[in-house]
Amino acid sequence: MHEPVRDRLVSLRRRLHRHPEPAWREFYTTARLVDEIRAIGVDELAVGPDAYDPADRMAVPDDDLEPWLERARKRGADEDLLERMAGGTTGAVAVLERGDGPAIGLRVDIDALFIEESTSPEHDPAAEGFRSEIAGTMHACGHDAHMTWGLAALEAIAESDFSGRLVVFFQPAEETGGGGCPMAKSEFADGLDYLLAIHVGLDHPTGEVVAGIEKPLAMCHVDATIEGASAHAGKAPNEGANAMHAMGTAIENAYGIPRHADGMTRVNIGKAEAGTASNVIAEHAHMEAEARGETTELMEFMKRRLERTVKSAANMHGCRADVEIVSESPRADSDPELQSLVSEVAGGVAGIERVLPAADFGASEDATFLMERVQDDGGLATYLIVGTDHPTSHHTPTFDVDERSLKHGVDVLVETIRELEHRHPVARTAADGSDE
Structure with a gap:
């Protein structure tokens, strides 16, 4: 029973x-x-x-x-x-x-x-x-x-x-x-x-x-992958395109995205990984991030800025970035x-x-x-x-x-x-x- x-x-x-x-x-x-x-x-x-x-x-x-x-x-x-x-x-x-x-x-x-x-x-x-x-x-x-x-x-x-x-x-x-x-x-x-x-x-x-x-808060989860080119870190570092360096620039710049006058905004890089060994220029990097906003529109603003920031950082270091919106929710x-x-x-x-x-x-x-x-x-x-x-x-x-x-x-x-x-x-x- x-x-x-x-x-x-x-x-x-x-x-x-x-x-x-x-x-x-x-x-x-x-x-x-x-x-x-x-x-x-x-x-x-x-x-x-x-x-x-x-x-x-x-x-x-x-x-x-x-x-x-x-x-x-x-x-x-x-x-x-x-x-x-x-x-x-x-x-x-x-x-x-x-x-x-x-x-x-x-x-x-x-x-x-x-x-x-x-x-x-x-x-x-x-x-x-x-x-x-x-x-x-x-x-x-x-x-x-x-x-x-x-x-x-x-x-x-x-x-x-x-x-x-x-x-x-x-x-x-x-x-x-x-x-x-x-x-x-x-x-x-x-x-x-x-x-x-x-x-x-x-x-x-x-x-x-x-x-x-x-x-x-409206929210989106974002995954970003940065692809570069590996090289010997001692012999020929100039021949590489450092995905790890690009990711570091992206992280630093993401936290520098301006807050918005219309309300609360948030950004966070919660996970980042790159590289294979100390003597190899990293050719691959991956990061997981999120953006939030007090309104759905503010979240969209942060999402666009975050995507642009990651791609710009990758380009600066001769790399390429793919940004995927994994999930999102409205206010x-x-x-x-x-x-x-x-x-x-x-x-x-x-x-x-x-x-x-x-x-x-x-x-x-x-x-x-x-x-x-x-x-x-x-x-x-x-x-x-x-x-x-x-x-x-x-x-x-x-x-x-x-x-x-x-x-x-x-x-x-x-x-x-x-x-x-x-x-x-x-x-x-x-x-x-x-x-x-």
């Missing part, structure tokens, strides 16, 4: 935590989610290429997929599901069709990070036996909690007298900005009246809820109408002691693709935060969540969905404060 998700929030989150998988490699994770969704019972379940067009994916790795697929197979993942996901088409969409009422989307992310989890006895996952079992990979951003919320909310609505349509997007590849776009372009995003996205923590403590983020702000509703709902949830109507995000998220899609189609969207006491920052080896927040997140989501059902349609507020 299937034990209800709501009765095992902690154990389910810990099981997901033990098996982290990075972007487009979430084979076992997806299979585990599908098992849970099938046990809940939904009206439609789409997995991988049935959930979106694989051609719309971004930041898909060129290799490294097969070992993760084989690992999932050895862990007992359903073979039919693995065949469907071959090539890195991971993730799932679950749909409840329950008569007349609003169409509501809920987006949760499922991927992990390339971080080696701490073995310190002061780190609860290590001390209590649910530390990552996959070397060099970890749920260091709370996506294990997000998946637990998504399953528990789906179950609660499935067992209720809800009237309407609920679509839960179990989205892969958030950390690389690769999965939001295909989900947003899919048929499952058609006709949504409302979209809820959610995150745990982000420096908000247990018992606090942010009803909607504002000012997420999309939460709608005040939904922020107000979530604020009201969260204020009545047991354990929630403080509700912030809004907060600046200051980072980037590809849930903005879904938010933008719903908003462009006339619907409302919000990205809410459920606080948790995390001992260290997100994306660190000792990140963890306060498991009391698991129930908080489920309750806020379920009550918000039911309130949207009862208040539908939630009217937009015009600039003059009147209802549209």
Whole structure:
């Protein structure tokens, strides 16, 4: 007999935590989610290429997929599901069709990070036996909690007298900005009246809820390859075209790109490699970078400047540069109408002691693709935060969540969905404060 998700929030989150998988490699994770969704019972379940067009994916790795697929197979993942996901088409969409009422989307992310989890006895996952079992990979951003919320909310609505349509997007590849776009372009995003996205923590403590983020940064990931010519570094350095020197110039000049008067901009070179030996002029260099902006337009400005900077530096040193935009995501702000509703709902949830109507995000998220899609189609969207006491920052080896927040997140989501059902349609507020 299937034990209800709501009765095992902690154990389910810990099981997901033990098996982290990075972007487009979430084979076992997806299979585990599908098992849970099938046990809940939904009206439609789409997995991988049935959930979106694989051609719309971004930041898909060129290799490294097969070992993760084989690992999932050895862990007992359903073979039919693995065949469907071959090539890195991971993730799932679950749909409840329950008569007349609003169409509501809920987006949760499922991927992990390339971080080696701490073995310190002061780190609860290590001390209590649910530390990552996959070397060099970890749920260091709370996506294990997000998946637990998504399953528990789906179950609660499935067992209720809800009237309407609920679509839960179990989205892969958030950390690389690769999965939001295909989900947003899919048929499952058609006709949504409302979209809820959610995150745990982000420096908000247990018992606090942010009803909607504002000012997420638009973002792009950029890969650049510089090709030069090798030569003997002692005998004939003049015969080479130094790709490493060109890359160094590109890095220095990238950080010198002027800030923009219209708002916040960011650029960072996060990874750089070049060369083969101390006595060889490097003929090849590779760097991974990102550009961000307070608006989509500002991100585009930084992206163009970064691309021009890299190519100019390569040309200066007699080299050639290829610049690839690996992934990107737009800015999309939460709608005040939904922020107000979530604020009201969260204020009545047991354990929630403080509700912030809004907060600046200051980072980037590809849930903005879904938010933008719903908003462009006339619907409302919000990205809410459920606080948790995390001992260290997100994306660190000792990140963890306060498991009391698991129930908080489920309750806020379920009550918000039911309130949207009862208040539908939630009217937009015009600039003059009147209802549209």
